[in-house]
Amino acid sequence: MDHALLGKDFFNRPVVLVARELLGANLCVSKKKGEVVKMTISETEAYDGEEDLACHASKGKTPRNEVMYGEAGVIYLYLCYGMHWLLNIVCEREGYPSAVLLRGTLDVNGPGRLTRKLGIDGKLNRKRAIHSNGLWFERGNVLKRQIQSGPRIGVNFAGEYWAQKPYRFWFSKAKSGA
DNA sequence: ACCGTGATTGAG
DNA sequence: TCAATCACGGTT
Numbered sequence: 498m499d500h501a502l503l504g505k506d507f508f509n510r511p512v513v514l515v516a517r518e519l520l521g522a523n524l525c526v527s528k529k530k531g532e533v534v535k536m537t538i539s540e541t542e543a544y545d546g547e548e549d550l551a552c553h554a555s556k557g558k559t560p561r562n563e564v565m566y567g568e569a570g571v572i573y574l575y576l577c578y579g580m581h582w583l584l585n586i587v588c589e590r591e592g593y594p595s596a597v598l599l600r601g602t603l604d605v606n607g608p609g610r611l612t613r614k615l616g617i618d619g620k621l622n623r624k625r626a627i628h629s630n631g632l633w634f635e636r637g638n639v640l641k642r643q644i645q646s647g648p649r650i651g652v653n654f655a656g657e658y659w660a661q662k663p664y665r666f667w668f669s670k671a672k673s674g675a
Numbered sequence: 676a677c678c679g680t681g682a683t684t685g686a687g
Numbered sequence: 688t689c690a691a692t693c694a695c696g697g698t699t
Contacts, residue, residue, distance in 0.1 A: 542694070551694070561683060579680030581695050598694055609695045651694050 502627070503634040509569035512588040512595035516543035517666045519586075519597060519634070520644055526615045527631040534615065537637055540601035540667040542649045544585070546594055549662075551655035554594030564623050565594035572632060574612075574622040581609030582618050586626060586634070600650070601667070643669045 503522060508515055523535045544552040544565075553562040553575075564573045565587055573585040573596050585596035600608045612618070617632070624630045646663040653660050 544694075553694080556684085559684070575694090576680095576682055578693060578695050579682070581680095583694060585694085600694085607696070649694070654693080 501635040503570075503636060504627075505568065505570040507570070507634075508586060508588045509590060510588065512545050512597060513543040513664060515586075515588045516541040516597045516664065517644060517646075519599075520666055520668060521637040521642070523635040523637045524599065524602060524615075525628075525633050525635055526617070527628075528616075535635070536602035536604055536611075536615075538599060538601075539603050540599075540606075541665070542598040542600055543588075543664040543666075544596050544598065545664065546589075549655075549664075550659040551649060551652035551662075551664075552594065555655075558594070562594060565596050566592055567623075568625070570626055572621050572624050572626050572630075574617065574619050576619065577609065582612040583608045584612050584617060600665070645669045 519538050519541050522538050524538055525533055525535045527533055546552060547554050549555060554565050558566055561575060564571060567587060568591055569588050571587040573587055574582055577583050584599045587596050589595045598608060599611060601611060605611045605614050621632055626633045644666055646666050648661050649665045
């Protein structure tokens with residue numbers, strides 16, 4: 498039993514809440530020789546159902562986005578612009594398509610760079626985020642940081658309302674003084 | 676600012 | 688069949 502593991506119960510909640518609460522959690526990846534890399538999540542985005550015009554599910558279920566309709570805590574990986582694997586984690590109840598995009602950690606900025614650095618590609622798509630699959634999430638230390646939110650990146654195609662929704666979350670600087 | 680790069684998608 | 692699109696990143 499791994500008490501620190503973030504499991505289905507954590508992800509089976511409103512996706513915007515999960516996106517915010519993932520800040521400070523650890524993205525854990527098994528490497529060769531049993532080595533484990535743990536990175537503190539610092540930037541996320543929520544994609545919230547078919548009504549969200551920036552969400553891949555905005556036009557209904559397709560072969561690619563079907564995983565978003567499934568069980569919370571499952572990995573959704575897709576190739577963006579022919580080059581970059583983007584890592585998402587499925588949230589909410591089955592049948593409701595949603596996911597959190599991992600955009601950065603304290604060490605790595607950018608969703609494409611993150612997967613590149615960790616050696617993640619489409620092989621983990623549709624797998625559960627658990628230790629035996631080589632990628633999982635653990636509760637992190639509570640950090641003295643402020644969380645900020647704002648519009649998501651690269652979704653201007655979604656129309657003003659959804660493009661402006663403050664569904665992106667990130668750490669600001671550590672609180673100074675006092 | 677522009678472009679590489681290729682899966683995905685919806686239209687024809 | 689096919690062309691537009693695209694949750695990015697690197698370079699000009």
